[in-house]
Amino acid sequence: AQKVTQAQTEISVVEKEDVTLDCVYETRDTTYYLFWYKQPPSGELVFLIRRNSFDEQNEISGRYSWNFQKSTSSFNFTITASQVVDSAVYFCARGTSYGKLTFGQGTILTVHP
Amino acid sequence: DTAVSQTPKYLVTQMGNDKSIKCEQNLGHDTMYWYKQDSKKFLKIMFSYNNKELIINETVPNRFSPKSPDKAHLNLHINSLELGDSAVYFCASSQDLIQGRGNTEAFFGQGTRLTVV
Numbered sequence: 308a309q310k311v312t313q314a315q316t317e318i319s320v321v322e323k324e325d326v327t328l329d330c331v332y333e334t335r336d337t338t339y340y341l342f343w344y345k346q347p348p349s350g351e352l353v354f355l356i357r358r359n360s361f362d363e364q365n366e367i368s369g370r371y372s373w374n375f376q377k378s379t380s381s382f383n384f385t386i387t388a389s390q391v392v393d394s395a396v397y398f399c400a401r402g403t404s405y406g407k408l409t410f411g412q413g414t415i416l417t418v419h420p
Numbered sequence: 421d422t423a424v425s426q427t428p429k430y431l432v433t434q435m436g437n438d439k440s441i442k443c444e445q446n447l448g449h450d451t452m453y454w455y456k457q458d459s460k461k462f463l464k465i466m467f468s469y470n471n472k473e474l475i476i477n478e479t480v481p482n483r484f485s486p487k488s489p490d491k492a493h494l495n496l497h498i499n500s501l502e503l504g505d506s507a508v509y510f511c512a513s514s515q516d517l518i519q520g521r522g523n524t525e526a527f528f529g530q531g532t533r534l535t536v537v
Contacts, residue, residue, distance in 0.1 A: 342525060346461075352510060352528035396461055406451050406514050407476055408526060410463040 309333040311401050313411035320389055321419050328384045328414045330399030340402035341382045347395040389418045423447050426511045426529035434537055441496045441532045443511030450516045452494035457508040469494055501536045508533050
């Protein structure tokens, strides 16, 4: 099976610290898609970002940034100046061309005031 | 307007019962999915349908039967419920892109927490 690995099970930080969530994926496909989702305590799954395998450009959206490196099969997610509202479970996922998502195990992020 | 809506949000039932979870999306998407999230938060795809046609069936017991009456609806029927079926079930939808560019991001419903007692 082509896995997605989020090595950090839980991360705990204090507000305003920067935090990076790691994601490493396996794939035999030439074309694939990478995603991050957030699951806050309320339980819904919130889409954060989608990247195509042919586009390695990094992305910044406010306090969020993503670093995609095909050479190391990694798609890491950094939150700058973390806030208590960032506390959630974050999932990295790899998608196929027909839409199937394979999720990592999730990283529980707790931001303390 | 809720983009992907599932009902019910909570479902508590006894072993051996049959139950259904309904899902509707108003995004005009072509593809719909069911995912299962277990007690350890692990998310795994169960089924996907594209324009009412089954595309993915991930070795799910045949007690689970998806039904798609039209491309905006994908319901999940579960027969003879077992304790191990207790989980959160998420419905999702995404849009096919043209020219081999895959699907857009999946939008998820709020989940249905199924508890089998």
